[in-house]
Amino acid sequence: MKDISNPENLAMCPFRGTRIGGAIVSTPTTDDWWPNRLQVEFLHQEQPISNPLSDEDYKAAFNSLDYDQLKKDIKEVLVSSQDWWPADYGNYGPQMIRMAWHSAGTYRIADGRGGAGQGMQRFAPINSWWDNGNIDKSQRLIWPIKKKYGAALSWADLIVLTGNCALEIMGFPTYGFAGGRRDAWEPDRSTYWGPEFWDGKKYEESQTGVNRKGHPEEMVNNNLRWKGDPKEEYHDLENPLAATHSNLIYVNPEGPGANGDPMDSARNIRESFARMAMNDEETVALIAGGHAFGKSHGMVEPDKLGAAPEAAPMEAQGFGWHNPVGNGNAENTMTNGIEGSWTSNPTNWDNDYLINLFKYDYKQTKSPIGAIQWTPVQEDAPQTPDAHIPGKSEPIMMMTSDLALKVDPAYRKVCEKFMEDFDYFTTAFAKAWYKLTHRDMGPKDRYLGTEVPAEDLIWQDPIPAVDHKLVNDQQISDLKKQILDSSLSVSALVNAAWSAASTYRHSDKRGGANGARIALEPQNNWDLNRPKELNKVLDTLKNIQSDFNQSSGDIKISLADLVVLGGCAAIEKAASDAGKTIKVPFTPGRMDASPEWTDVESFDWLKPVSDGFKNYHNNNVGYHVAQERIFLDRANLLSLSAPEWTVLTGGLRVLEQNYDYSKHGVFTQRPGQLTNDFFQVLTSMDYEWVPKSSSKLLFDLKRRDNGQVDYTATRNDLVFGSNAQLRNIAEVYAADDGNDRFIHDFVAAWDKVMMLDRYDVKDS
Incomplete structure (x- = not known):
């Protein structure tokens, strides 16, 4: 008899499907069967039932911490090398800076998504992007801190604070830190991260997620998120994305498509960082400041590595990218495929990165596994010590994305300013880092802790404090x-x-x-x-x-x-x-x-390209999805539930809120009055719904008895009758006893939206 405790012996799994040719084939999901289905369930993520700490007052818990002791504990961990993952140069600081940077750096200004705010780096897909290789180890290294402080310290806050502590132990004066980030407890299934494929398959279906250079060839040769040529004036990145390649935080360090062209890289850097809300000075400060520390790793062929965390076997216990060479770490570490350091003292804050970049000429070379990098031409260039082997040293290196700062005239001007005034550079990096790690936190009313700077910064969208008595x-x-x-x-x-x-x-x-x-x-x-x-x-x-x-x-x-x-x-x-x-x-x-x-x-950037609440759609902006999908996204950004989304739309229609004063969706003979007429007409079988053209963007509601057109509608109106989940909600408000419920729920949802930004009077 077969051992059914071993999944390899199962002929059939009731949850996953049938074994065919030695592989278990998944049963098609609802989305597989109906790929155009509107996924309304995206509005119901992050429910309290998924949060084991839903009963905790995080603000009170964080404020009760011994903050000085917390930072002391973190800094002790950063200089205590572990055998299972030895620290480069005996200091975990550089890799923790990378962890914090990559957590915060997913932020994009177009829709405000990404960032460090919920610790999403812990979940797919972000935890398994090849650009985040070995960040799983960084998080496990600081688990003792999380274990000690428990519910009083979120992973999201710990990741950023660890980055700050890492900078401080290497001599950098940080600008400040604010707590207040609350952890997510499930993956984000609604954010669109762009095309993510591997040899024609979804990224998570691949065995390793990497090829010889650590990134999908399909993305190298046919980057689906870009239009135009990087060498031409027209070269545009798909909205709302900010990362220039699949599975990246920012840009490919080898240049667009690994082409090794510094000027092309500069164009990508400017576009990517601008979409992450950074100007030229902030961009240079972050790159030059970050590359003052640590090293890059490229010692093992990526095809030798195991699967990313989400695809790793159970015994890996959340670790990914298993490295079979040597001990799998230290001098054999593999991350992005580029090998070496930028300075001769990679654990000390100084200006050597910029000095080295501009003092020496560089020739294109290859890393041990064939990735493009650059080595000084001059023989007297500094050497960088090996991170693990005493007495061994190698030439410093630069990436294509580093040389971009040298060849681009505007970036070069900023670099020269930083080299002339190291104190100015230090302040610029401190403020840019603070912005990077706090950009998605919202108003300062949400900031917690003793290191919150008093200064108001324009990117925080400051509003004056109340200085008068309020109306009664x-x-x-x-x-x-x-x-x-x-x-x-x-x-x-x-x-x-x-x-x-x-x-x-x-x-x-x-x-x-x-x-x-x-x-x-x-x-x-x-x-x-x-x-x-x-x-x-x-x-x-x-x-x-x-x-x-x-x-x-x-x-x-x-x-x-x-x-x-x-x-x-x-x-x-x-x-x-x-x-x-x-x-x-x-x-x-x-x-x-x-x-x-x-x-x-x-x-x-806050102006929507499409807003179904007002029946507004800008056809000139590059969103090539159905309007109702963007409408769902708008509801999600307002943190609305499906009933709230539905009731607000029905109320706003009868109150004539279309941006162009059109009558689309105004299903009432008494406009301007708050009634459930929208839902009664929407669900009435007295009408048939006829597209005005083959584009199916506008519709006539014709009476079945005489063909008379009583109303017109858009997709953003009719979706509440066509989608099964939304229709069932609409029927509640259309029922004979539904009007009072409609008015009550509309008022409650209206008040919620009016109060969404009132962090001065509500808990965040």
Whole structure:
């Protein structure tokens, strides 16, 4: 009898499928059968049921730490080499800098996703990208720290703090550190990381995920995320991506497609780092600062390595890239395939990287496994000590991406400035590192700890602290009446409030109504915000604000609060006009940001290329997916559940929120009133839904009895009737007893969106 405890002896597995030709073939999933299905379940990730620490108050726990002892413990670990994974030069600092950098460096400004905020480096796909080779070892090396501090210290905070401690033990003065990152407890299944294939198969289906040079040949020869030629003016990276190659954090160190061209590399670096919210000076500071430490590893043919962590066998216990050569580490370590160090003192903060880069000429050579790198031409160039073999040394090396800083005129100018003023370079790197590791944390209200710098930085989107008493209930009531007594319509007031609040992105905690940046460039002139109408609303609200603040003594109200209050008052009126008396919650305390502290270019990234809430879609931007999929992504960025997404859309439609005042989806004969009419029409069998053209972007709702067109719709309207999960929700609100539930749920979801950015009054 076969031992069924051994999976190799199973002829059939009820969960995985049938054995065919010696391999277990997976049973097709729902997504395999229906690849165009809208994956609404993406809205329901990160449920408390998956979090074993959901009952913990992380803010209180972190603040109770002995922070000085924590840093002391981390620094002791960093200089205590372990036999199972010996430290280069007896110091784990450089590899921990890489760990923290690669955790934070996945951030991208286009949609705010990525970054260090949830410790996603612990999960697929990021934990198994070839660019993260051996970071699994870095995380295990600091497990004793996590074990000691437990729930009071998230992995996300520990990874970044360890990077800071690593810099400090090597003589670098860091700018600061803030805790407050809360761990995810499951992989992120919704973020689009771009094409990730290996020899025609999905990356996770490959045995090792690497070839001779450590990256998929398909991506080298046919990089699917780029359009154009890197040597030509038109060379564009697919939105919203920031990494230039599959399975990378930033750029290929050998140049685009491993072509060894420093100028092509410079173009890729500029595009990639700009999409990670870094300017030229910050980019050079990060590269030059990071390469002042440590070494690169390229001593073993990648095809000898075992599978990445997600594909490794059970006995590997989460370790990937098993190296069978020697002890599998130390002088035989393999990561990106390039071998060597940039300086002769790789565990000390100095300016030798830039000095070496500019003082010497470099010739193209190959690493032991054939990766492109560069060696000094001059014989008197510095040597770098072997990281593990006493008495052995090798020439310093540079990567193609290093030489890019030398050949690009703008980067070269920054490098020269840094070489002339080492103190300036030190400060620039300190601030760039702080930005890199904190960019996705959102407002400073979320920052925890004793090392939070007092200085406000423009990339933090600063908003002034409240400096006055807040309005009371009676004053709120009076202000609502003034707003409704003006000439402003319900639709216009709702548009202003929704346009302000719905810029929020839960991914990086940016945007929202707080700060009243809806009244500033660039938001007040975005076409999807109905700018002419919006600015009329803002002018009226400014007059009401001025009159109130002049007459109310030390009680004041901000424009930001009035924008939200106007929307709340309009919804109350819309419900009243439909025969329902309701009260929409309002929490004062927002403040108004200044133009001087608003980075126009950075905020322009918050403008959606497609916004189903307003039936807006920019066909000129390179998103080649169905509009409803981008609509799902918008709901996800607002941290909405499927019911919240559904009820908000139905309410906004009857309140006439289409960006162009069109009637698409306005399924009601009483527009401007808060009713469940959208859902009643959507689910009615009195209509058939007929595409206007073969593109199936617009539809007519025709009466079945006489062919009359009563309504028109977009894909973003009809998806709530076509998708099984969304339709079942829509039917709840369309039912004869559904109107009161609809109004209640709409108001609750509205208040949630208005409060998404209020970290001054809510727990993060």
